[in-house]
Amino acid sequence: MQVLVYCSKHFCAEKMHAVTLILLLTLVPLVYSNKYENIPDYALKLEERIEKHGYPVEIHQIITEDGYILGAYRIPHGVKKEEPENRNKSAVLIVHGMGGAPHNFLVLGKERAAPYYFADRGIDVWLFAARASETPFKKHIELDWDKDPEFWAHSFHEIGIYDVAATIDYILNCTGQEKVTLIGHSAGGTEFYVLLADRPEYNQKVKVTIGWGAAPILHRMDYPVMLLGIYLDDFIKFLFSLFARHEVLPGFIADTKSSMIDYYLQRHPLWYNVLKFSLAGIGSHNSILARYDEYNPIIISNIPRMSGRQLLHFLDNVKTGTFKKYDYGPKGNLKRYGQKEPPHYNISAITAPAAFFNSGLDGEISLADVCESIRRLPNPMFLHRIPFHRFTHTDYIFGYNATELVYEPTLQLIRKIDNGVVFPRVKVPSDY
Numbered sequence: 001m002q003v004l005v006y007c008s009k010h011f012c013a014e015k016m017h018a019v020t021l022i023l024l025l026t027l028v029p030l031v032y033s034n035k036y037e038n039i040p041d042y043a044l045k046l047e048e049r050i051e052k053h054g055y056p057v058e059i060h061q062i063i064t065e066d067g068y069i070l071g072a073y074r075i076p077h078g079v080k081k082e083e084p085e086n087r088n089k090s091a092v093l094i095v096h097g098m099g100g101a102p103h104n105f106l107v108l109g110k111e112r113a114a115p116y117y118f119a120d121r122g123i124d125v126w127l128f129a130a131r132a133s134e135t136p137f138k139k140h141i142e143l144d145w146d147k148d149p150e151f152w153a154h155s156f157h158e159i160g161i162y163d164v165a166a167t168i169d170y171i172l173n174c175t176g177q178e179k180v181t182l183i184g185h186s187a188g189g190t191e192f193y194v195l196l197a198d199r200p201e202y203n204q205k206v207k208v209t210i211g212w213g214a215a216p217i218l219h220r221m222d223y224p225v226m227l228l229g230i231y232l233d234d235f236i237k238f239l240f241s242l243f244a245r246h247e248v249l250p251g252f253i254a255d256t257k258s259s260m261i262d263y264y265l266q267r268h269p270l271w272y273n274v275l276k277f278s279l280a281g282i283g284s285h286n287s288i289l290a291r292y293d294e295y296n297p298i299i300i301s302n303i304p305r306m307s308g309r310q311l312l313h314f315l316d317n318v319k320t321g322t323f324k325k326y327d328y329g330p331k332g333n334l335k336r337y338g339q340k341e342p343p344h345y346n347i348s349a350i351t352a353p354a355a356f357f358n359s360g361l362d363g364e365i366s367l368a369d370v371c372e373s374i375r376r377l378p379n380p381m382f383l384h385r386i387p388f389h390r391f392t393h394t395d396y397i398f399g400y401n402a403t404e405l406v407y408e409p410t411l412q413l414i415r416k417i418d419n420g421v422v423f424p425r426v427k428v429p430s431d432y
């Protein structure tokens, strides 16, 4: 019942009964049964979509230390190729969040979506694809993702210390740059904060970390879906233990390539709306999600390829207000970490300059958590508060005005850093 004491500015969780939410998620779609049919481009692969938007794309294959075969998508230049070609471009890696995919960053379309916006302005853009996400390879040198539960035995910890690390090394080697700029949306940020805390030598390879609705501390979250998750975490653990594969969704639902989800999405508007409103449950007022129905299937068709452990690790950090490693239970922890409690990540070791974007209506990453992170990090140098009161957590990627409100100031920041501007330590805002 711990969840019931969480209270937020925007609504009081005390009043939010889990049952009401479940009913809403099930009943609202019944009322709202608009059809999803013949959505153009729904089935396009990521590279096909990028090409259709008129941009060049390269797919790179990367093998991690623990044997996962990942993909990374590169947009080396904008619609127009620069003449003469600049071979010394600033490289930016954009990291998607939990249950996310690089696809999502393209939803705003040409010129307006973040990767295009940056590529058109001379940035060498790389899109990260975590193990088991939408990577075109989704393979392991030994494990079979469809059969071996070990394939799914990872949380954002492994994604950080292996996948993000391998992708950074790959980019540096491929581009000849000394450092890369990291942009993380939501848990994408968590992944690179984990890497920089756990393998501090990677701080030398990072120009700046930019958190879009991301911070190492995640204590004061008030997302309805997350609160529900915290409330039901033991039940969720039990559910996951039933699926041998330990995926959040059983494979036949999660796999967009399977005929099953296509079948449901195309023939059963009800099912489509259940998914859609689950998405709305993670917060979107201003966003394209709310306005442009045709984007929903694209987003939905790319959700959860993710391990259950990722969700549990996240919920545990939120619930305990800490930034610590995965909890294997007292016995498992003793075996793995030599102590009964999972160790905390060393926030003091994240020495790379850290920048934060925050919105007042972001129910996942509150200003309070960003401020606590700023106090505890060695080198926080930038905080941008989005001057639009209805900007929510998913609006960083789906919000129609993200281009002006987020990507433009992000680009200005990247350019200043590339030009050698040194920022002083950022102060915690006085009104907080």
Ligand SMILES: *[C@@H]1O[C@H](CO)[C@@H](O)[C@H](O)[C@H]1NC(C)=O
Pocket: 088, 418
């Ligand atoms: C590449 O750009 C960086 C700064 O953006 C500069 O420090 C470096 O000297 C440049 N390297 C070459 C080979 O031009």
Ligand SMILES: *[C@@H]1O[C@H](CO)[C@@H](O)[C@H](O)[C@H]1NC(C)=O
Pocket: 170, 173, 174
């Ligand atoms: C670095 O890149 C070169 C080609 O540019 C490649 O031959 C080499 O294997 C790469 N090294 C690593 C460690 O990826």
Ligand SMILES: *[C@@H]1O[C@H](CO)[C@@H](O)[C@H](O)[C@H]1NC(C)=O
Pocket: 200, 346, 347, 348, 349
């Ligand atoms: C945490 O990181 C700081 C800075 O690198 C280091 O001085 C300190 O010893 C580390 N603490 C632990 C517990 O590893």
Ligand SMILES: *[C@@H]1O[C@H](CO)[C@@H](O)[C@H](O)[C@H]1NC(C)=O
Pocket: 388, 400, 401, 404, 405
């Ligand atoms: C959002 O974008 C639209 C279309 O580009 C523009 O008219 C509007 O002024 C923008 N609003 C904000 C708050 O930036």
